[in-house]
Amino acid sequence: MSDQNLNESAELSAASAADEALLTEVTAAVRKAGALLRERFSPEAGLGDLDEIVTEIYANDAAVLGVLQAPLLAALPGSGWVEDELAGGALPPGEWWIVDPAEGNINHIHGMSEWAVTATLVRDNVPVLTVVHLPLTDDTYTALAGRGAYLNGERLRPSEKTALNAALVGTGQAKPGETEETFRRIGASVTAMLINALVVRVSVPATLQLIHVAAGRMDAFWQFSDVRSGLLSGALLVMESGGTVTDTQGNPWNLESRDFLATAPALHAEAVAVLSPIV
Known part of the structure; x- marks a missing residue:
């Protein structure tokens, strides 16, 4: 050397x-x-x-x-x-x-x-x-x-589920006073996931759902927001556990991303297919 x-x-x-x-x-x-x-x-x-x-x-x-x-x-x-x-x-x-x-x-x-x-x-x-x-x-x-x-x-390790129809997934609003457009996207995404996933949780805060994704208790979480404090802790925990973190279009996530998606690795493509049309 x-x-x-x-x-x-x-x-x-x-x-x-x-x-x-x-x-x-x-x-x-x-x-x-x-x-x-x-x-x-x-x-x-x-x-x-x-x-x-x-x-x-x-x-x-x-x-x-x-x-x-x-x-x-x-x-x-x-x-x-x-x-x-x-x-x-x-x-x-x-x-x-x-x-x-x-x-x-x-x-x-x-x-x-x-x-x-x-x-x-x-x-x-x-x-x-x-x-x-x-x-x-x-x-x-x-x-x-x-x-x-x-x-x-x-x-920590993420879930090993391979099919979205067996998945427990979640979302929620990032803060009070979101725009009407954001509320529309949240509503549309919940409907889409209710059709495609097993169970959908809608709750706050984001971190308390993301720790479950990192630990394999939940299978996916998404949010139409760029609020840093609600996403950064969970994003790092999910990534370091072996999960996948992108935006809802499947692009690499960063602090300038418009939205957020964290999933068990095998469910990522299905989750993107469900959420990416919601713009």
Whole structure:
């Protein structure tokens, strides 16, 4: 092996070790934030009008960010922070934290169990590290690019189903106030999948469905959205588990994609055939 190859190998090993150490720090920070969010949870909803709902959502976000933002930025000096968790599209070059302090916030404030804390590192617009923590079950999903996806340290694998007519699939809206055109596409896609798949789930948030795709419990998930914070964690987990992630036309997915599709490998072509006509 040449000196140049030896140097490149050493650099890759050092970068790999740094990312492993970073994942450990991020996991600890996200779990601490999750403990705080769990303290704020009550199965007694008791909410009234929209103003109360919005107030509670912002209060959860602020509380969690108060214990999560500083540790993540300190763990990776020079990294950036994306302030708007509902934003989409490409980011400037460099390393960016995409965080949802209460993924499924609407469920949390209504006393339901499907919520989590997520943190994903994006490097030059590619997700390279993610942690998803579910405080109520104490489950932690992690992934590093090229290293696989894990639940509490156990390797994740996608479903081995080969036919869409046996598949459990899901979708949902990305945020309140989507356009009427997006709602039309969601409705048309649900109808199409009800005809072609076994069972269709329509729920929020996206991450709580995508972890099931990564773990082989669900077989496909799609969404007509480019909201980064709802897709990046799950996208990396699905890809690293061995699943397939594209847009609904079957093209490679990235932060500029208009929509999103994650499937078990053998179901991808069928899912694209069902969803691609819905434009």
